[in-house]
Amino acid sequence: MSSVTYREACRQALRDALQRDPRVFLMGEDVGRYGGCFAVSMGLLDEFGPERIRDTPLSESAFVGAGIGAALGGMRPIVEIMTVNFSLLALDQILNNAATLLHMSGGQCNVPLVIRMATGGGRQVGAQHSHSLEGWYAHIPGLRILTPATVEDARGMLWPALEDPDPVLIFEHASLYGASAELSDDAGPVDLTRAALRRPGSDVTLVAYGGTVRVALEAAEALASQGIDAEVIDLRTLRPLDDETIVHSVRRTHRAVIVDEAWRSGSISAEIAARIMELAFFDLDEPVARVCSAEVPMPYARQLEDAALPSAPDVVAAAQRVCHG
Amino acid sequence: MSSVTYREACRQALRDALQRDPRVFLMGEDVGRYGGCFAVSMGLLDEFGPERIRDTPLSESAFVGAGIGAALGGMRPIVEIMTVNFSLLALDQILNNAATLLHMSGGQCNVPLVIRMATGGGRQVGAQHSHSLEGWYAHIPGLRILTPATVEDARGMLWPALEDPDPVLIFEHASLYGASAELSDDAGPVDLTRAALRRPGSDVTLVAYGGTVRVALEAAEALASQGIDAEVIDLRTLRPLDDETIVHSVRRTHRAVIVDEAWRSGSISAEIAARIMELAFFDLDEPVARVCSAEVPMPYARQLEDAALPSAPDVVAAAQRVCHG
C-alpha cells in the first residue's frame, strides 16, 4: 500500500495499459510534450515515444474520429479530450459514429475506443470551462459512461474499458486529480458493472457519482451527528445504470437524495429519480429529492460558483427534509 | 378558416416575420434555391431575395455561430439547421456561445437568435437521420425549446420566438410537415408559456410533445372505448417546462404516462417524471409511466423502426397498467 493521488492513479493505469497491449496508444491535445493539461500523462512520452503518445493539433472532431477509425482498424486508442467543455466539437463523431457504427453495420463494426476527459466545475474557470456533462452523455445508446470517484477506480477502470469491445467514455473530475488515497501496489482492474456502497446506512440513500461522491460522504458525516444514518452509493457507471443496487438500498431506507453536479433539468438525477419511482414507488416514504447545480452557466465569482454547485449543507438539508417530512 | 399544412404554416410564419421586421432573415443549407430540404421555404427566395434568404455552405458550426454574431450585431436571424441530426456539429456554438454569452458578459450580450430544425424518426432514414434530441437540448440553461405539434403552433410560435431577446430553438417534427388542419386566416402569434390541454380527461394524464402528441391523442381515443378517460397535455415548450399545467392535471387524474420519442434513459420524460414526483407525490396512485423510444440507434427496416418508436398501443398498454395496477 502506498499513498497515491488520483492523477498518479490515472497515469499508472495508462502506463499499465500501454505496457500490456501494443495496440494501445494515447492521443490528444498536449498529452505528450506538455505532459497533459492536468499533468496526467507527464513522463509517458519519454517512456513510450511519440508513436504511442501522440500530440494532436486542435482538431477535436478529427482526432476523436481518428480514434474511431483506428479502433476499427485494429488498434486500441485512448483519446484524451482535454476537458468535457471541448467535447461538444467532437459530439457528432461520438454520437453518429462511435455509438452508432456497430448498429448501422449490423454488428460488424464495433468500436473499441476509450475517450478520457476531465469534467466538472469548482475551479473558478467560468462558464465555458466548468461543464458537467457526463450524465448528459449517458443518454446515448452504445456508449458506456464511467465516472471514477476514487483513486482505486481511477487506477482500475481504464483496463476494463479497453477490454470493452464498444466505446467507453471516462470522465475524470478535475478537482479530484490532487486527492490521494492508499492504493495497494498491485491494484488493477475493477469491475465496472456495479455501483459501490461507499457508506452503509439505514435512514436515507444518497446517490452520487464522480465529483459529488465526496460531497455526499461529507453530508453523511454531518447527518450522522444529527442522528440520521445515510447510505452513500457511488454510481461509478452512468450508462448502463446499476438499478439494482440503487433500488436495493431504497427498499431499505425508503428515502433517497440524488446529488448531481449537472444542471438540474434533464440531468441524470432525473433518470435516477424516475427509475426509483418506476421500480420502488411503494417503498418510498417521501418523494426522491435532488440536489443539483443551479441552472446557470458557471459564474466566475467565487461566492457565486460555490452557491451554484451542490454542497454538503445542501445535501444535509435535503436529507433532513425527506427524513423529517 | 382554411385547411393548411404544417409545412405551409411554417412558411407563412417565416413570410410574416420577414415582412414584419426588416432585421429578420433566414439562413441555412438549401433554404433558397432548393426551397428547403422539406420545401418549407419554397418560394421565399423569389419573394425576399438572396440577402434575406441565404443559402449557406455545409458549415453548421460557422453559420450557427454567424447567426449568433448577427444577432449580437442587431439582426434577427432565423438559422435553419436542416435536421437535428446535423446540429451536433454546431452544438459548441449553441451551448458555449448562444446559451452562455448573456451570462458571461454579465447581462450585456443577449442573443436574439432563432434556430429551426426538423427532428424525429419514422421515415426509414436510419440511425444517423432519425434523432429526437429536443428534450436533450432542454438541459441547457439559457435556451428556450419549442416543439410545435399543431398547425396553429407551427404558424404561431416563430414570431414570439423572434421577440424573445434570448436564443430559441424550434423543433419541427419531420413527419408533421404534411399534416393539415383548419387555420384561421388571421392566425398569428401564440403564447409560448403554457402547455396545452389537447383533450380533457379524468382518469389518466398523457403528457406528450411534438411528434408524440398525435400518438397520445390516438391512444386516448382507444382508451375511451375501453372506458378510460385520458387527458392529453401537449407540452409545447420543453424549456422552461410548464410544471403547473402538468401537476394540475395529475392532481386530478392521480396517474400519468409520458410519451416521448427520445431514447428513454436521460430523456425529458425522466425530468417530467421526477418533477411530478417532487410536486405531486402524494397525489399519485401509481408511479408515473414512460413510453419512449427503444434505446437503439434507429434501424432502417420498417418493422424494427416501428417497434422502436412509441406507438398508440404502447401508450394504451401503459395507461391500462397505471389505471388497473
Place this chain on the structure above:
Amino acid sequence: MSTSVHDEALALLRDMVRVRRFEERCVELYSAAKIRGFLHLYVGEEAVAAGVMRALAPDDAVVATYREHGHALLRGVSARSIMAEMYGKLEGCSHGRGGSMHLFDVAHRFYGGNAIVGGGLPVAVGLALAEQMQTTGRVVACFFGEGTVAEGEFHESMNLAALWRLPVVFCCENNLYAMGTALARSESETDIALKASSYEMPAWPVDGMDVLAVRDAARHAVEAVRGGGGPHLLELRTYRFRAHSMYDPDLYRDKAEVARWKERDPIPALIQQAQIAQDDVDGIESDAKAEIDDAVAFAEQGTDEPVADLTRFVTSEIGRT
C-alpha cells in the same frame, strides 16, 4: 490497343454498367415501395468509383458516403447483399439495419456508408493511422462530395492526415452540387485541388467522366501513398445525372446544363474511346441484368428480422476482439 488494355477497358465498362443498371433498378424499386427512406443515386458518376476501385488492393480500406451503392458493388460487396440491405432484410450487408445510406462489409474492408456530410473523413484518417502504426502497407480510399469541402471536418482531417503522413487517398467527387447548392455558392475558391496546398498535400484535378483517366490518376496516387508519400487528394470532376435524392424535385439546375453533361456520359465515352464491340457491350449488359435480377429475387426472398431482436447491435455480443 493491346489485349490487356482492351481487357481492362472491358472490365471498367462492366463495372460502370453494373452500377448504372443497379441504380436504375433501384429507382423502379423505390417507386414500387420496395426500397424506402433516402435513396441517392450515382448515375453519371460511375467512372469515379470504377476508376478508383481498380487502383486499390483487396485489403485496402474504403470509406464512402450515403451515395455509395456503386462503391460497395465495385468493391466486391455482392449485389445480392446490397439489394437485400435496401429491402431491409436480414440477408443485407448491414443486416437490414443500415439501408441504402449505410452499406457495410468488413470482409471487403468497406467501412460505410456514412450519411453525415464530412463524418467519414476523420474515420478514414483513423483507419489510415491504424495501417501506418501496424505497418501493413495498406491504403485507405475516402470518398466525399465537393460540398463536404466546406465542413470543418474536411479541414481537420486533411491537416491531420498530412501532418502524420498517413496513407489515405482523399477522393473528392466534384459533381458541382451539394443538394441544390452549386459549388460557386458554397466555396469562395472553387478550385478544390488548390486547397490541398494549405496542407502541403499533393493534389490534382481529374476528368471524372473519363474512367481511364480516373484509373490512371488513382493508380498514381495510390502508389505514391503506399510508397510513403503521405496522403493525396484527387478532385474528380463529374456530374450527377439525376436529382440529389428521390425527394429532390431538381429545380436548381438548368436542363441544358444537365443535357450537356449527359453528352459526356462515361459509359458511351468509354465504349467509343476503347472501341468496344457491340457484342461485348451486349454481353456486359445482359450479365448486369442477370446479376441484378438475381439480386432482386434474393432480396425479395429475404427475411424480416424479428422485432424481438430490436435491441441487438447496440453493444457487442462478443467479447473483446
Place this chain on the structure above:
Amino acid sequence: MSTSVHDEALALLRDMVRVRRFEERCVELYSAAKIRGFLHLYVGEEAVAAGVMRALAPDDAVVATYREHGHALLRGVSARSIMAEMYGKLEGCSHGRGGSMHLFDVAHRFYGGNAIVGGGLPVAVGLALAEQMQTTGRVVACFFGEGTVAEGEFHESMNLAALWRLPVVFCCENNLYAMGTALARSESETDIALKASSYEMPAWPVDGMDVLAVRDAARHAVEAVRGGGGPHLLELRTYRFRAHSMYDPDLYRDKAEVARWKERDPIPALIQQAQIAQDDVDGIESDAKAEIDDAVAFAEQGTDEPVADLTRFVTSEIGRT
C-alpha cells in the same frame, strides 16, 4: 521624424507599456490569490493588439480570446473594470460573472473573451454579416492564435466570410505555440498566410514584434476591408514571453529560444526605433503604474454580488431590444 509620427510612436509605446504592466500586476495578484481561475498573459505580444487597435474606428467591433486583457484595455475598456472583473466584483466589465477569460464591454463593441479555441470566429463572421446587411461601413477585428488554425471553425469561418465578402479582419497571433504544441507539430503546412489562398482571401505575414509594422499592416487591411475588399487575414508573428497560463510549467520550450525572442521585445524595440526619450518613457511608465494602482484599489473596494442573484443573466431581464 515628424511630430505627429513621434506622437503616434509615443501613443503606441503607452499602449504597450500599459498592457505589459497590467499583465505583470496580474501575476502578482494571482500569487496573492486575488485573481483566480485561468490567467493567460499577453506579455511579449503587446505590439499586436496595440498596432491593430490603432487601425480600428471606435464603432468597429472586436472579438478576442481568453488571452484578451490587452485587447480590452487598448480597445478602451477601463483598467478599473477589467481589474474588477478579475477580482470577480460586481463592478467588473462582465459583472464578475466572466473573469479573466470573459471580458465584455458592448459600449466599446468588445465582444469577449471567448475561451473555446476557434469559438469566436463564427461569431465575428456573424457580427460582420450584421454590419454588411445594415451597411454600416464598420469592420470586425477577430483575434485568435495560430493553434486555432487547425480547428474546423477556422476553415468554415474563413470560407463563409470570403464567400459573402464580409468586413472582417482575421488577426492570427502566431506565437508559435498552442499551449505546449509547437506550430510544426500541429500544422502540416506552417505558413499560415498561405492558407488564405484556399479561400481567395488576401493575407500576408507581419512582424508582430514591430508595432509600427503591425499598425501599418492593420491600417492597410482595415481600409481594404472597409472599402468592400472582403475579409483579410493577417498573420502576426509574435511570441509569448511567459507560460501559456499560470498552470503551465513551460517545459516544452527551449530557454535559449525564449531568450532570443526576448531580445526582440517590442517595447525597447520601439523606444529605440522611434528614439523615444527616457523622460517620455518614464512618464509613460509612471502613468501606467498610476492607472494600474488605481484599478487595483478600485477592484479591492469592489462589491461581491449577492448569492441571491445567482440565477441572473440566464435569460434577459429586459424585453426585446
